[in-house]
Amino acid sequence: MRTVVIGDIHGGFRALTQLIERADLPAKTKYIFVGDYVDGWSETVEVISFLIDFSHKNECVFIRGNHDELFYKYLASGESNPMWLSQGGETSVKSYMNISRGLKEIHRRFFENLVNYHIDSENRLFVHAGFTNQAGPEYEYYPNLVYWDRTLWEMACAMDISISENDNRFPKRLKLFKEIFIGHTPVTRVGYDKPANFANVWNVDTGAAYKGSLSMLDVDTKQIWQSDPVHLLYPNEKGRN
Template sequence: MKQVVIGDIHGGFKALKQLMERANFSGQTQYIFVGDYVDGWSESSEVVSYLIDFSEKNDCIFLRGNHDELLFKYLKFGESNPVWASQGGESSIKSYVNLSENELEIHLQFFENLKNYYIDSENRLFLHAGFTNQNGPQYEYFPNLIYWDRTLWEMVCAMDTSISKESDKYPKRLKHFNEIYIGHTPVTRLGLDVPANFANVWNTDTGAAFQGKLSMLNVDSKEIWQSDPVYTLYPNEKGRN
């Protein structure tokens, strides 16, 4: 089975549809979405509706992103804060205004059923952000770190590339998995526009919430598919600041 990872979408429904059309897979494929489906562009509810329908016909793994959790808490409990609203939350609030009670309930179930992490049969780890526990995300004392942590990505970006995985200097938390796939921190901050690899970590967030593209990566072949820069698909919007 082909296995692909899709980066942070952030309400960019047009980019998601474009990406799927360009990949145009036939045959068995497992789609692993690393989270942050919402908050940014104006079509967050449309993204979630599409993913729910898509999963009825395809093998999908949906991971939890920090923005997904923030929107869920707003929709379920009315929790909100100015920082979240200014970082894409306001666009999601507007996108959800016209959903029926039944549609909203289906979406809430989607958010509730998101996974914090996924480990496949090849011992590859998939999660939104990172983890701090040296024994792996399964042992994280504060589970929400899994969709908020940036230290894992910062660590591998700064690592000495000459250190082998067999060395005692190689970070212990990386040794537990053959590969690790994340999103959360846009690689555009490093001046890159495609999924980036440091040590055994692959980051698939190519800045779709800002000036970047939405990306899909084949886990085995490392082939990449991308949408147009998402802001060009929403010329009258600002996305996330």
């Protein structure tokens, strides 16, 4: 079975459907989404409805992102804070203003059932942000670090490329897994517009919340598919700019 990983969507429904159509993958494909489905562009409701329907027809793994957890708290209890609202949360709140109670409950269960990380049969880790514990994400003292941490990506970016896994200086965290696939921190911050790789870490967040594209990566072949830059699909919106 082919396995692909999809970066942070941030309410970009038009980018998501464009990406799926462009890839045109066979029925027996496993889709792993690394989280942050919400907060950015205006079509969060459409994104979640699409993903729920898509998962009925395809094998999917939905990872929890930090924005997803914040939005879940809002759906479940009305909890919100000004910082979250200013970082894209307001667009998600507006997207849900006029939907039915029944649909809102279906979506609430979607967010409730997200997983914090996924490890496949090839010992590849899929997680929204990273982890800090040298024994692995399951041992995090604060479980929510897996969708907030940036240190794993920063460490991978700063590594000397000459250091091999057999070197004592090679980070213990990275030795735990064959490969690690993350989102959370746009690769545009380090000068990339496609999924970027340092050490055995692949980052598939290509800045769809801002002026980048939404990306999909084949975890075996490393083939890449991308949508148009998402801001061009929403010319009258600002996203998280």
